[in-house]
Amino acid sequence: MHTILLILLLSQTSGHDIGEEVIKGEAEMKIQDRKIALNPELKPFAPLDSIISQERYIFDEKLYATIDALNTPILYLHSEYLRVPLVSRFMYSSIALFVPRFEKTVASWELLITDTNGDVVRKYAERGLPPPSISWDGRTEKNEMCNMGETYNYVFTAFDAVGNPTRISGRSYKFNGIVYDEQRSKIIAVASSALFSGESAALNAEAPDYLDEVANVIKDNFKKEVVVFSYSQSEALAKSRGAAVMNEIIERVVLPEEGIKTAPRFIPGLEPKYSKIEIVVQ
16 A cells, blocks of 8 residues: 555656646758858958058059049049158148237228238238138239248238227248149149259158158049149259159059159249249149
């Protein structure tokens, strides 16, 4: 009797509650879908290796026959990896910013910008209070760009109701380079003294900084052509300086072979301080 009870108790504790179902068994399945094998080629240091190895892009006739001849250089020109970080040495659109401060008794005012000879280069004049700021874009009264390397002065005069003047003379301004728009072209004008040593075609120590900035401007604005104009009082010097700048640009910017040229400008009697390099980017 005890044996039978023990067997019954064991059978109840080892069983399952009512409502539970035990499922046992195995099934074989074979996946028929094919997996695509990919072996991506990762070269994270490719941009750096390109610089170290001095890799150059070559634009030959076969390349132009298969890829758009205009878009190909632009793809490389607008690559952010080809920009050179730098501290700007050029003026962009604005040469000087004047912030006049006068009382409300001002009836009229004028701002005169003069060169080293005292000649008026640009004049601003109006009635009433002056504006909060006046920006000079470097152009003369004839809308021509001022000479690079020149020193400019300014005098601000305010007149009261009876015409009594109050004059303020400002500090001198001298700029070696400017970037500005002319019709559909971007113009980079830089004084020759900022690039060359004395009256020679040998680049000075500061020239690479200017030329790096020139290269960045070209990369941002190139469409079809770059022309390097060299102004000098010597024909031979104009040619050699233009060629020197053109070669430096070629070293810094990827351009098609016919995308850059030089044009010397020989001006007899031109003062050395007015010699300049003018780069037209179209």
